[in-house]
Amino acid sequence: MENKGITSREDDYSKWYNEIVLRAGLADYSPVKGCMVIKPYGFGIWERMKEQLDKMFKETGHVNAYFPLFIPKSFLSREADHVEGFAKECAVVTHHRLMNNPDGEGVVVDPSAKLEEELIVRPTSETIIWNTYRDWINSYRDLPLLINQWANVVRWEMRTRMFLRTAEFLWQEGHTAHATKNEAIDESRMILDLYAKFAEEWMAMPVIKGIKTANERFAGADETFTIEALMQDGKALQSGTSHFLGQNFAKAFDVTFLNENQKRDHVWATSWGVSTRLMGGLIMTHSDDQGLIIPPRLAPLQVVIVPVPKPNEVINTFVNGIMEELKARGIRVKYDMDKKKRPGFKYNQYELQGVPVRLAIGKRDLENNQVEIARRDTKEKYNQPTEGLTDHIEQLLVDIQNSLFERAKAYRDEHITPVDTFDEFKEVLESKSGFISAHWDGTTETELKIKELTKATIRCIPLDAPEEEGKCILTGQPSGKRVLFAKAY
RNA sequence: CGGGGUGUAGCGCAGCUCGGUUAGCGCGUCUGGUUUGGGACCAGAAGGCCGCAGGUUCGAAUCCUGCCACCCCGACCA
Incomplete structure (x- = not known):
């Protein structure tokens, strides 16, 4: 019995969360405090999020670019609020070379390789980007400039938690420049809507769109918009933010343009981001004491087929037919042909990993021309005729996606x-x-x-x-x- | 940075109080067999700088000192 189940949410919510992350194969601890290894299964979910968000950004006119990891230390101090907001948690590069330890084992920092100007590892990229935009923007014809980047950033947090707060995390950061204040505000509001749509339609995570108070505002922003979600333990999770930056960075980095009236003016800016923190939100919105629950649209694996009691020629042939049909509909499906593990073990494993739909197929099913379907979210289990199975599963995935959202929304609404x-x-x-x-x-x-x-x-x-x-x-x-x-x- | 906890096999742990053969158990892994509709069973095997460094001792996983790491709870934060 021991070692099999996971800690229940009621017993110890933090422990439950950590166990889900580790045992569902989402991530591992790393040798460095606050950093994590995102494992293929976890990264698969992130990739799906990324793919969809990227598509939505492109559809709204944004393009991707990449700015450097290292930022001259002096850049950060250009905007007063910004520096105050991030200075406390910046990793700083001071040297560029190691050498063999003259006094013994290992390597040490070569003192002669001290950098002229120290570099900070980006905690966010406003400064380096606005320093660059100065050269890119000259006239109103260069505007709006709508750029996004997918990157890693580092914030040296005192206290970390898998996905929710790690020293290094992955995110996207959009940075846009506009000719008018209203246009920039519209952009930040549009992105907020985009984030909310993504959270609700893809993650099945209901969010509340709102404005941050001055106190909670992004350092350097005039206005911060946020989507807030509610986790199962009653705590809120800031899940994405979109900032109207006013002309703060334009002024700090002297980014001006010639407007249509031949007048020089500072540009108006926005920035916005969501991060791997969303993974934490996903876990804590849906999962239960049996493990992870992933909404079908983001699940790396949507359907798993388990042969009962183990694969054989007849079952394989039968399953291959089903697989082909499902794949033809774009459904991500796997047939678990492992002969060593028994069905019960597999059931538990896939439940732990949150695969939305499980099909079990054995002799009994072949005889009756049916399959056993188990849905992860409700634990419901029933027999379904093979006739029209693909349509049924396609619809089932949609139903699960909706039902997860409705369930989360009902919980959230009850807790306002x-x-x-x-x-x-x-x-x-x-x-x-x-x-x-x-x-x-x-x-x-x-x-x-x-x-x-x-x-x-x-x-x-x-x-x-x-x-x-x-x-x-x-x-x-x-x-x-x-x-x-x-x-x- | 404060408080608490933990470091022993791939994973989870016992042993430590009160030093004494060859450091144990469960899971997993490997071999063979029997099984098979919700985490199978039997037999056998492999697998350890007991977190690191020093000290006490005839003898240290166990006692002492120092250090390190990670987790949890706070302060800080997306």
Whole structure:
């Protein structure tokens, strides 16, 4: 019995999460603290996310490019807020050579190879990109400039967690330049919608679109838009952000253009990103105590076929027919022909790995011209006639995708609790957790005070928050709308 | 950086309090056989700088000192 099951969410949520990541084969720890090895299965999911997002970026007029990993240290200090936001967590390259240790074993840093100017490993690329854009942008004809890059970045976090917060992570960062303020704002809003659409339609992860408070805003932005998701333990996950950068970086890096009226002006900017953190969100949105659950659209493997009790000529022939039909529909399917492992073992393994649909095929099924279908999300199991099987499975995958979203949305909606007093606020946070919708007086001071008292932060001011007269739960000052609080990852 | 925990076979652990043969168990792996509709069983085998360094001792996984790493909880953050 021991070693087989995984820790339940109720027993220890963090442990459950780590075990899913490790045992489903998504990632491994690395020798360096805070770094992780993303294994083929985990990377397969990320690749699917990447593929879809990339397509959506291209469809909206963006192109990919690549900017360097190393950034001159001085670049970071050009924008005051930006430097303050990131300085604390930058990895710095100081030397460019190692040498044999003159005093013994191993290698040491060669002191004579000290760099003239130290380099930082990008925590994000605004600075190097805007330094480059200065040369690329001269006139309104060069605008808008719509560039994305897929890259790794490094932020030296004190405390790390697989996928959710690692020292190095993979992401995409879009950086755009526009002639007008409104155009830049529209861009950042459009990307926010794109992210929300992706999260909901592909990850089956419901999100709330909103605006960050000044306190939670990206360092260097005038406005930060966010999509916020709710995890099964009641904590919120900032899942993607899109920033309207105003003219801050244009001014810091002197990026100007000649407008149609022959006047020189600073360009307007946006930046936006989602990262491998989404993998963490995916896991914590859907998975259960049996393991991972992956929505069909992102699953590297959508259907697995298990021969019962083991492969043989008759079953193989039968399965090959099914495989061909499924593949012809673009369904990602695998036939597990391992003779050593018994069906029960395989069932558990694929459940752990979150494969959406499992077909089991044995003698009984061949005789009755049927297959046994098990769906991962509901654990439902039933026999299905071979006739029309491909159509059935295709539809089933769609149903699973939808049902995962609906389930997550129902959970999320149940966990948005409106409160009107601070006592209620604390009570809900303690007993129920999740998002708390409450009035706030709009000051950073109050926000920080509430954080200090409860650990909850303002996740966002929802874009669709209705105008509503109310009083701040802490200070009693007037407030025009409710904001969402939560404890966050 | 504070608090807690853990480092022993590929993985999970016991042994350590109270030093003493050849360091054990489960899972996995390999061999052979019997099995086979939800993690099979039997027999055999391989696999270890007991985290690192020093010390105490006739003798250290075990005691002492120092160090390192990782995990969890905080502070900080996407």
